Amino acid sequence: MNQPVPIPSNNAPARIGQGTAVEQSRAAAEVQAAVVVAQQCPRNIQAAVAQMRESCNQMFLAERAFYRYPKGGQTITGASVHLARELARCWGNVQYGLVEMRRDDDYGQSEMQAFAWDVQTNSRNSSTFIVPHRRDTKNGPQAVTDMRDIYELNTNNGARRVREAIFAILPPWFVEEAKELCNATLRNGGGKPLAQRVADAIKTFEGIGITADRIEARLDRAPAKWTEHDVAQLIVIYKSIQRGEVTAEDEFPAPRVSADELIGGGTKKPASEPTQ
Template sequence: MQTQAISNSAHNNVRQFPAPKQEGRNLTDQLGFTIEGVIDKDVMTAKAFPRDVRQCIKNIELTIAMSPEVSASCYYTLPRAGKTITGPSIRLAEICSSFWGNMQSGTRVISNNGKSVVVEGWCLDLETNAKVSHEISRGIVTKDGKPYSTDMQNTTIAAASAIAFRNVIFKTIPKVFIDQALQKAMALSVAASNQEDFEKKRQNMFENLERLGIHVEKVFAFFGKSSIQEFDLEHMKMIYGIRTSIKEGMIKADEAFALSESRSDMVNSLIDDH
């Protein structure tokens, strides 16, 4: 009787997701189960085995600390009008989603009119019944108004899906835990045991930028520096974050260190904000 009561309560609170179709037939007809029934069982399991928040946080932080490269991939930085926007990345969303547990999430394309695509991300916390969805729109035409090729459209959809996924994960998991993970990632990304280790990491950072097609001279001009030795920990944090933005498709490599205003104003405001 107790099990039945839990099942009925869970069924009443769970969002009714449409059953997917395959080759013109409902998935229920082929495999003998309903999507609602699967979620119903998942809710029961989540209630029976609730997440241990302390252990979740510990696992997230252990993963972030696996290597400086992993840490650096967990946050992004975008220069905007003389200031910077720093936030948790898609990679951190994947890590948090894996260890937070008792969640379901996904993305889907909800429209494509030939000029833009709209992707929806959704997330359901099976313990709290908190449901979050978020839409991302991206253009799929060139500056000349010509539609992207199929490959470019697929690439654009994949990038939008990743961002939609990131946004719903960070709207579902309490922000206080995300901020804690973000600060840890930023600190670990530039951690060095001694001066020699720091100089080696700094040199590797610029070599990685070169592999992305970004010449050191452009970075020097952006920060108003004339040598690698002038870059400190705060500069490195910012550069790592910008590199993540490039890798996640948030900004193009040739735009990342462009000077849209006077160099001194740009650099001073960037550093002062940290």
């Protein structure tokens, strides 16, 4: 026979540890101090714009400013979390982060929260989401149990939400100008001549096993006819491959080999006899 489960009284005081109480007090004081500092030292919009333009003119940021990944037979592209973090720094008085609120090892999932907060205007955006402790593979979902793998899985899933939270509180014109400047920096190539950038791109992709003919097949033209836009696109693709957002095989499919080519060109036709 099932025994009734005792229900704790609502009047019973909640007990928390001393360390938790200290952390709660510290967090509350930190939030209050951030608001006070933001009100006493408001952002200088002109200075923020100047910092943004200076950052977006650097190749180091421009190369990491965009992402791309395949979805439903299409390629999705957009501004990356690296650009979002840099814009938050330039705009100033912005706090953002990713918090693991709860981990359930029995169900194999983590409850996460991503947030961004403009402490000067009190504009805040946050989202709470569940990250299953599973990784998609070619053989189907695979359970993740290693602590480090779970941490990396939560971080990778949370980075996208942090990015969207930051962009949600920043002025749209500020973000759009930054993206245009990063695209312009990629096309300019840091002042290098186009021919040099083409040669560097071919050499870089050869380092990950992508030959020049596979790049030519994707762009549908020879290296001598590549434009600044082509080279900029290759930079974004290479960085996305490095981050694991796409694979080299997806972006540069290996050429198909026919049966005749496999056997050495097939059976040759006999030469026609000379006309009498």
